[in-house]
Amino acid sequence: MSRVQFTAGSPVGALTDPVMIDSKETIDRDDAIAVHPTSDGWRLTVYVADVASGVALGSDADREALQRRESAYGGWRGRAKMLPRPVEDRLTLAPGRACPALAVHMKIGQDGSVNHVEVERATVRGALAMDHSEVAAAVRDSGHPLHDGLRQAAAVSEVLLARRREHGALALYDLLSGWATDEDGTVVRLASFERNIAYVIVQECMIAANTALAGWAAERDLPVLFRNHSASKVAPPRDTLLHDLDLAFTARSDARLAALQQRTLMTLRAAEYAPFMSGHWGLNLPGYLHGTSPLRRYADLVVQRIILSHLDKTASPYSADELHAVAQALNDGARQDREAESESRKSVTHSRTRRAAAAGSADYSRLDTAAFHAILKRGCKEQIAGPSLVDEAARRAADQKLTSLEQQLVLLVASGAGWEPARVACLQAIAASPETAVSVLSVHAQVNGCELPEFTVEARGQGHDAVFRAQASWSSGDDQATGAERSGSTKKGARHQAALSLLARLADLPDPSRDLASWGRTGAAPASKALPPAEDRSPVSVLNELGQTQVITGLTYGMSSDGPGHQMVFSCTARADMGGQSLSATASATKKATAKAHAAEGLLTQIRAARTDSHM
Secondary structure, three states, X not given: OEXXXXXXXXXXXXXXXXXXXXXXXXXXXXXXXXXXXXXXXXXXXXXXXXXXXXXXXXXXXXXXXXHHOEOEEOHHHOEXXXXXXXXXXXXXXXXXXXXXXXXXXXXXXXXXXXXXEEEEEEEEOOOEEEOHHHHHHHXXXXXXXXXXXXXXXXXXHHHHHHHHHHOXXXXXXXXXXXXXXXXXXXXXXXXXXXXXXXXXXXXXXHHHHHHHHHHXXXXXOOOOOEEEEOEOOOOXXXXXXXXXXXXXXXXXXXXXXXXXXXXXXHHEXXXXXXXOOOOEOOOOXXXXXXXXXXXXXXHHHHHHHHHHHHHOXXXXXXOHHHHHHHHHHHXXXXXXXXXXXXXXXXXXXXXXXXXXXXXXXXXXXXXXHHHHHHHHHHHHHOOOOOHHHHHHHHXXXXXXXXXXXXXXXXXXXXXXXXXXXXXXXXXXXXXXXXXXXXXXXXXXXXXXXXXXXXXXXXXXXXXXXXXXXXXXXXXXXXXEEEOOOEEEOOHHHHHHHHHHHHHHHXXXXXXXXXXXXXXXXXXXXXXXXXXXXXXXXXXXXXXXXXXXXXXXXXEEEEEEEEOOHHHOEEEEEEEEEEXXXXXXXXXXXXXXXXXXXXXXXXXXXXXXXXXXXXOO
């Protein structure tokens, strides 16, 4: 048994008195660290509170701890400690008293390698309690009494991290922006008090100790609870994920890091406990365990009991079957917690977006696409037609800013008189760009688990005189719908109009689709025929039809903007060729859709004038 205390003549820069790094209010201090520089690296010792000797297997405290599995410090579970307060007070590491502990001694090379591990019982005396900010300040302040020792601890953490990175661990910290990866490689958000070097010191020293304990147990063929981790089959290669992590952390974009967080959660499986070693994917280690937090995690308490019994040369307190049963109970409980947390988050998110969707006077124009999508989705699914939401949906539809999924939500999920303005605006926007109708129908089929819409296409004539007629239909169980037959001078144009007709039928809205060519006779209408009527139709829609019937070619819209965000003015130029003549018109407005409509109207006026001149 070793006794840790300050001794004269300690190496320069040694952190001889163990330091416990945690928040100020912490009362369950599991661990402490001590660092001694050596000629070829460091001697790192992690001291872990001896909880096993104070919580008997099968006692009331033990049964309650197994049921709780781990302490909770807020969030959806609230605050709930694994062990009763009197037990915590008795067994925690604390300044000013002798504390029984398990010591994990590691020899750390200058390259971060762990070359020698010793595990023994110990008594910790003179431990110092510091919070994260105090440690960070001491590392910066050369006049602080613990500056040299904590600088050595920081140096150890840096070489340990570099070694882990070199060997493929998903390990990154960005203390400025407050993002990091946990031991499984999942991107996590750090609390404000953790965004300094103290967090890295604690993380790296604990990971090193847990890795060392796993190897120590394996060398002695000692069955403990190992922490095993794997990636899903759809996870990208390790090098790809590491590269993406590097890019995201370098960019320091919260949106990019949040997206990567979701990606790692989806592709990395939850780690589990087992009485055998099968490796840890996130750390890229052959073996790992949890053994440094026995006051807070039941798995650590189990591991400590087994290790101490081995050191005491007594039989393990667990049979193989009992160890397997404990692992299963912990894994089942963790899975239930994840499911409950997911439901809790969904409930909170739904409540928030539900209130936002019902708002009568709110400005949604400044919301980014993700935030607006969440509110729109909740409003459409629950038929909450808040005036502000409906108005913004109509505006974004007219500006062609809704995705195919959002168009599907507005047209085919939302219903009722309150949603009518947005639904009409959405269908009008699709009519102006009929190719999007196919995408909306495809999304609708995928969402409902149905087959894609079917198209029947007929052709009459050949070459430039060919005319195509298409019809779209959709079925889902007993529900069937068929759109009108639509013709055009191209197969694609006819299909787009047929899809638009089917979409209008499914949405129970007036059908804006049109025939782009006469099926009664071969050949598209010649350029000299009368222009399509423009009554109650947008100029953009009329121009699209002229392009599809080849009255005009090369139709394009160019958009530019000027002015600050709240006074932005958009200028749109519409261009097209007709009979070898290039025509264009420009218009300005405070909204893109309005500028585009006015430019289209100006171009349409020029087209009519040019056709009139050609017949004079």
